[in-house]
Ligand SMILES: Nc1ncnc2c1ncn2[C@@H]1O[C@H](COP(=O)(O)OP(=O)(O)OP(=O)(O)O)[C@@H](O)[C@H]1O
């Protein structure tokens with residue numbers, strides 16, 4: 229009874245997204261989609277495995293830099309560029325994940341932060357990232373050598389396809405045999421161990437999946453903006469994705485999308501009106517979210533819905 | 540299956556020194572405090588073996604050592620003659636030593652059926668398949684339901700675990716543990732915090748599931764201990780104080796003294 233309704237909701241949204249670029253500025257829409265993907269990837273760890281990574285921006289940044297570099301300097305085709313950025317994030321995810329999952333709770337968060345900061349420092353120093361200037365003027369190229377992605381409308385549908393595909397993969401993962409074990413780990417890790425599962429391996433696979441999708445978000449973002457900068461890999465961005473996920477509702481499939489939508493639109497609306505005060509406003513939202521509605525927008529809404537229909 | 544008396548007697552005598560689990564000099568120190576002190580435990584195959592002792596005696600710590608949730612400071616652990624002292628928790632579980640926890644350990648936000656299915660999933664070998672639908676797990680439902688029926692939870696299958704009363708959660712834990720068909724089941728206070736009827740039900744359940752396996756359980760409720768255990772080991776301050784059947788142990792002056800001591804402190808505490 230609940231499932232068809234949800235499917236209907238997704239379908240409506242999909243149709244809306246198909247027509248959105250005729251109404252809303254497509255670049256803003258694409259930015260929202262990239263961050264929505266990033267937040268969904270993050271939520272796979274926090275919401276469904278119970279792991280708080282505080283260095284996730286480094287995967288976004290890696291995806292962005294690698295894709296930007298191979299497109300600009302090596303002239304790779306767009307598809308290969310995206311693949312290179314995404315896979316680099318997977319490899320980095322494997323390394324950081326393998327080191328971090330030995331620790332629990334707050335220590336896990338600290339190890340991810342520390343390792344991400346180390347990689348960030350590398351990005352500052354390494355010549356291929358362009359340091360403080362970043363990589364500018366990255367070509368979008370063409371899709372399969374046919375569709376010119378320089379056109380915002382065409383790129384929009386390409387980005388939409390990527391995000392829908394990734395969202396489907398996340399949905400599949402959550403509702404898979406593997407996803408069941410992840411949820412069990414989130415609920416009671418010791419019990420899963422006592423049932424004979426090597427929990428560390430499950431966490432690592434989840435971490436790599438999450439890093440990969442975060443890398444894909446970064447790689448896609450580079451196509452949208454045609455540049456990659458240190459901001460993508462900065463810990464501020466790691467914090468932002470936590471905020472998006474909590475605001476939208478962690479552990480809900482769609483919460484991070486809503487969270488990303490709200491935060492990105494607020495930022496773009498407020499940026500020229502209040503300037504740097506936007507940081508304070510974001511902080512305020514965070515506090516309200518944590519204090520007043522912990523389940524996030526989607527979590528609270530569905531709880532409300534259940535209360536109404538339950539009676 | 541009918542076993543002749545003669546055979547039965549022979550099996551019984553063979554069992555006398557057929558130990559499924561043995562520990563030697565098992566010791567755990569926490570920063571100088573010795574929680575488990577040179578424990579030599581011998582659990583006979585097929586028995587219900589109770590581990591009792593006053594609060595803080597080291598029973599749970601002992602369980603944590605046996606299942607490697609804690610690393611022993613000294614000593615060895617053998618299961619079926621194999622040295623498992625240096626194996627990992629999950630590995631020991633896969634050998635057939637499965638434990639429960641003192642505080643209820645269900646997966647609260649999964650359904651009762653899903654709880655049992657998690658344990659059954661290992662046998663399917665698809666636990667890493669993130670690209671498959673969870674519908675592929677439905678082949679396990681029948682087995683899961685039959686386990687739930689064994690513990691009397693069949694009507695609760697679709698309920699979210701957290702919504703069940705406490706006693707039922709403990710029963711669910713037993714069903715989940717049984718799903719792995721463990722050779723040796725370690726139960727840490729299976730009847731703790733239960734009402735009278737629940738205690739009786741869980742006691743019968745343990746008796747029932749002990750049919751073709753060995754059970755080592757920590758238990759405070761003396762009615763349960765006296766009712767179903769074959770051998771009892773008494774721990775006090777980390778060390779073995781006495782061992783034997785209920786009559787032997789209950790008559791031991793040292794045991795009486797150890798328990799008198801705590802009964803008084805408990806009376807004060809409550
Ligand atoms: N991780 C730990 N660090 C330090 N001390 C510990 C630790 N775990 C247990 N202890 C101590 O070891 C002693 C034995 O604890 P344990 O939990 O094994 O007792 P128990 O026999 O299970 O008691 P109860 O009947 O209350 O469950 C206690 O004094 C406890 O405080």
Ligand SMILES: [Mg+2]
Nearest residue numbers: 598599600641
């Ligand atoms: Mg205990």
